[in-house]
Amino acid sequence: xxxxxxxxxxxxxxxxxxxxxxxxxxxxxxxxxxxxxxxxxxxxxxxxxxxxxxxxxxxxxxxxxxxxxxxxxxxxxxxxxxxxxxxxxxxxxxxxxxxxxxxxxxxxxxxxxxxxxxxxxxxxxxxxxxxxxxxxxxxxxxxxxxxxxxxxxxxxxxxxxxxxxxxxxxxxxxxxxxxxxxxxxxxxxxxxxxxxxxxxxxxxxxxxxxxxxxxxxxxxxxxxxxxxxxxxxxxxxxxxxxxxxxxxxxxxxxxxxxxxxxxxxxxxxxxxxxxxxxxxxxxxxxxxxxxxxxxxxxxxxxxxxxxxx
Numbered sequence: 001x002x003x004x005x006x007x008x009x010x011x012x013x014x015x016x017x018x019x020x021x022x023x024x025x026x027x028x029x030x031x032x033x034x035x036x037x038x039x040x041x042x043x044x045x046x047x048x049x050x051x052x053x054x055x056x057x058x059x060x061x062x063x064x065x066x067x068x069x070x071x072x073x074x075x076x077x078x079x080x081x082x083x084x085x086x087x088x089x090x091x092x093x094x095x096x097x098x099x100x101x102x103x104x105x106x107x108x109x110x111x112x113x114x115x116x117x118x119x120x121x122x123x124x125x126x127x128x129x130x131x132x133x134x135x136x137x138x139x140x141x142x143x144x145x146x147x148x149x150x151x152x153x154x155x156x157x158x159x160x161x162x163x164x165x166x167x168x169x170x171x172x173x174x175x176x177x178x179x180x181x182x183x184x185x186x187x188x189x190x191x192x193x194x195x196x197x198x199x200x201x202x203x204x205x206x207x208x209x210x211x212x213x214x215x216x217x218x219x220x221x222x223x224x225x226x227x228x229x230x231x232x233x234x235x236x237x238x239x240x241x242x243x244x245x246x247x248x249x250x251x252x253x254x255x256x257x258x259x260x261x262x263x264x265x266x267x268x269x270x271x272x273x274x275x276x277x278x279x280x281x282x283x284x285x286x287x288x289x290x291x292x293x294x295x296x297x298x299x300x301x302x303x304x305x306x307x308x309x
Contacts, residue, residue: 040076158207171188205253285305
């Protein structure tokens with residue numbers, strides 16, 4: 001590649017970085033008019049969205065110097081925002097968690113961040129919103145971890161206790177990421193209850209994704225009719241995204257559907273679930289119907305996708 005071309009592209013990246021950091025206000029002394037810096041808010045986010053986090057998890061995720069993180073956590077403890085307890089897996093480490101005061105401090109920041117992004121997106125048309133999100137996903141994929149450095153994971157069949165996890169994590173994540181209310185959690189609960197009560201192992205399947213002994217994802221393939229199967233409740237935890245788990249689970253559903261003798265697989269989703277829609281499209285699903293509806297406390301556009309096997 002000519003040196004001049006590489007220089008021009010690096011300058012384009014730097015222009016974008018300057019533009020976007022100004023656009024989202026991260027250069028201000030306190031992020032979102034709060035007393036916290038950008039890094040401190042990111043640490044609070046990780047403590048909110050991880051189960052049983054330890055300091056090394058956050059160091060790895062955010063690429064922080066351990067000493068710098070230690071100073072941040074010490075400041076949080078002094079303000080009674082964070083508490084620790086010994087790790088059951090490794091006595092040398094402490095599990096971190098937000099106190100009630102810490103949760104109360106982070107909640108308005110999280111809501112404000114979501115509102116600011118929603119306001120920014122609201123200035124764009126529906127198609128431009130999708131273009132923007134897809135462009136951001138492309139950047140994340142290209143600059144994310146290389147395949148050889150990605151963490152290993154396994155897919156396994158469901159077992160007792162898994163359905164409770166599915167309901168809980170759907171309720172938590174869809175509330176945090178999309179603002180859906182508790183009726184969505186109830187909706188998921190009815191689906192998993194029916195799955196267990198009417199489970200047909202020859203024609204239905206649930207896959208649970210595990211990484212480091214922890215569940216990080218799930219997906220279901222259920223019988224819709226003798227000829228049609230339905231892919232349901234694809235979920236990947238935030239810290240496990242970008243590893244190919246979602247794509248693998250969708251492909252497993254398709255493989256099993258063919259093996260079970262189905263002629264078609266369908267799924268129902270909503271237009272706001274951009275990353276999932278991309279996975280479905282990449283797997284060959286076609287959007288065949290869309291309809292606006294008000295569910296889970298939001299105005300949404302429901303979509304039906306179909307794949308002929």
